[in-house]
Amino acid sequence: MDETGLAAAFGQHLARDRRRSAHTVRAYQATALRLLRFLGGHWGETPDARRLAKLTSADLRAYLAHRRGQGLGNASAARELSAVRGFVAFAAGEGAMPRLKGPRVKKGVPRPVSPDEAVALAEDVAEAAAEPWLAARDWAVLLLLYGAGLRVGEAVSLTASVLPLGETLAVTGKRDKTRIVPLLPQVREAIEAYAAQCPWPLPRNGALFRGARGGPLSAAIVRRAVRGARGRLGLAERTTPHALRHSFATHLLGRGADLRALQELLGHASLSSTQIYTAVDAAHLMDVYRNAHPRA
Template sequence: MQVDTDIVTETLPPSMLWATHLERDRRRSVHTVRAYRAAAERLTAFLNRHWGERMDRAALSRVTAADLRGYLAFRRENGLGNASAARELSAVRGFLAWANEAAEQPRLRGPRVKRGLPRPISPAEAVALAEDVADDASEPWIGARDWAVLLLLYGAGLRIGEALTLPGGILPLGETVRVLGKRAKTRVVPLLPQVREAIEAYAAQTPWPIERDTPLFRGAKGGPLSPVMIRRAVRMARARLGLGERTTPHALRHSFATHLLGRGADLRALQELLGHASLSSTQVYTQVDAAHLMDVYRSAHPRA
C-alpha cells in the first residue's frame, strides 16, 4: 500500500513542520531549531485555548496583532522579561511568516531592548580560569581535555559548540584548523602554538580512540563531550576564584575578540575569525574596547 506523503505531512503539527524547514532548508543550528520550535508550540497551545480549535497552517493565517499582544501578555504573566519577549516575538513572527507566506503578517512592535555589551575577562583571569578547571578535573586526561577546550575558546575564538564538534580528523594539527560554524559555514582559524600543544597533550592522554569522523573531545564514558559539562566546570571554577557570574565559556570568546581588537586587529579580519555573518555583530567589540579605555582613563588619570 502506497502512503500519500502529503497527507501524512499535513497531519503533523505546524511547529514540527516548521522545525523541519529550519533544519533542512534554512540550515539552522540544533539549538536554534529547538528554541524556535518551542516558541511555536507555546503560541499554538495558547491559540488552541484562546480560540477553542485545533491550529493548522490555515488557522494561523487568522492570527492578528491583538492575538499576539494577548500571547505576550500571557507570557509576561509567567515572568518573561523584555529581552526574552523580544526573542519570543521574533520567533513567532518567523513561524507565522513561514505558515502563511502569501498572507500579510500582523504588525506588532516588540519591546525595546537595550543591547548589552559583551563582557570580556582579562588575559590573567582567562588563564587562571582554564588552569583552575584543569586542576580540579577528576582525572589527568580530563584536565588536559578541559584545558584544550578552554584554550580553543580564548586562544582561537571558537564558540563552545564549534570546539566540541571538532572531529578527530583535524589531527595531526597544522597552523590552522577548519571550523564548522553556524548555518554550516566553514572558516579557517589560526592556532597559536599553546593551543596546538594543549590539543596534542589531550590527544596523547585520552583513553578513547580518536577517529577521523567522530568528535575529538570525549566525555568521561567515551561519548561526545557535552557543553553542559564545560559550563558546569567553569561555573565551579569562577566561584572558587571569586569571578563574576558573566565569566562563562562564551566570555572567553568575547575576550579573544576584544583583546585582538585592542592590539590593532582589522575589523573585517576579526569578523572572519569569529565567523560572524554580519559586520555589525563584530562592530560591537569596538564599543567594548572604547568602554575599557574609558575605565582605564577614569581609574588612572589624576583629573578624571
C-alpha cells in the same frame, strides 16, 4: 623536613593520592614553596608542620599582600589561596587553615575577561578534573575558546579528523559555514597533549573531545566546569565560556586587528555583529582611564 622537602611531599601527595595532572602538581607545589619561603622570613624561623598549624589570618593576608606586590591579579590570587588551603590541610591537618575570604572581582556591565582571569580560569577548571586526561581535555577546550575565538559548541563539535594539527584549523560554525582560524603554538600543544592522553579511540569521524565515559563532550559540561571555577576564583557571573570568545575578539581589536579580518575569524555573517567589539573595547579603555587618571 625542610621547606623544599615539605613542598615536594605535597606534590607527591597530589600526584599519587589525588591523581592530579602534572600541570597542577607543578603549580601547587610551587605555591607551597613560595608560601614556606615567605613564612620563613615573616616568622624568622623555618616553617614546619607544627608551626603551620598555628597559621593565622594575618599571616595569610601578609602573604597575599606580598604576592599582590609581585603583580598577582584577583583571579590568580584566589587561585593561589585555593592552593594554599590544600597545602596547609595536607601539612598541618584539616581545620588548620584559618578562615579568610578570597579576593572578589567587582561586578558590572559586561567586560572582556582579562588575560590573567582567562588563564586562571582555564587552570582552575583543569585542576578540578578527576583524571589527568580530563584536565588536559578541559585545558585544551578553554584555550581553544580564548586563543582561537571558537564558540563552545564549535569546540566540542570538532572531530578527530583535525589531527594531526597544522598551523590553522577548519571550524564549522553557524549555518554550517566553515572558516579557517590560526592555531597558536600553545593551543596546538594543549590539543596534542590531550589527544596523547585520551584513553578512548579517536577515529577520524568521531568526536575529538570525549566525556569521562567516552562519549562526545557536551557544551553543558564545559559550562558547568566554568561555573564552578568562577565561584572558586571569585570571578563575576559574566565569566562564561562565551566570554572567552568575546575576550579573544576584544583583545585582538585592541591590538589593531582589522574589523573585516576579525569578522572572518569569528565567523560572523555580518560586520554589524563584529562592530559590537568596538564599543566594548572603548568601554574597557574608559575603565582603565577612570581607574588610572588622577583627575578622571
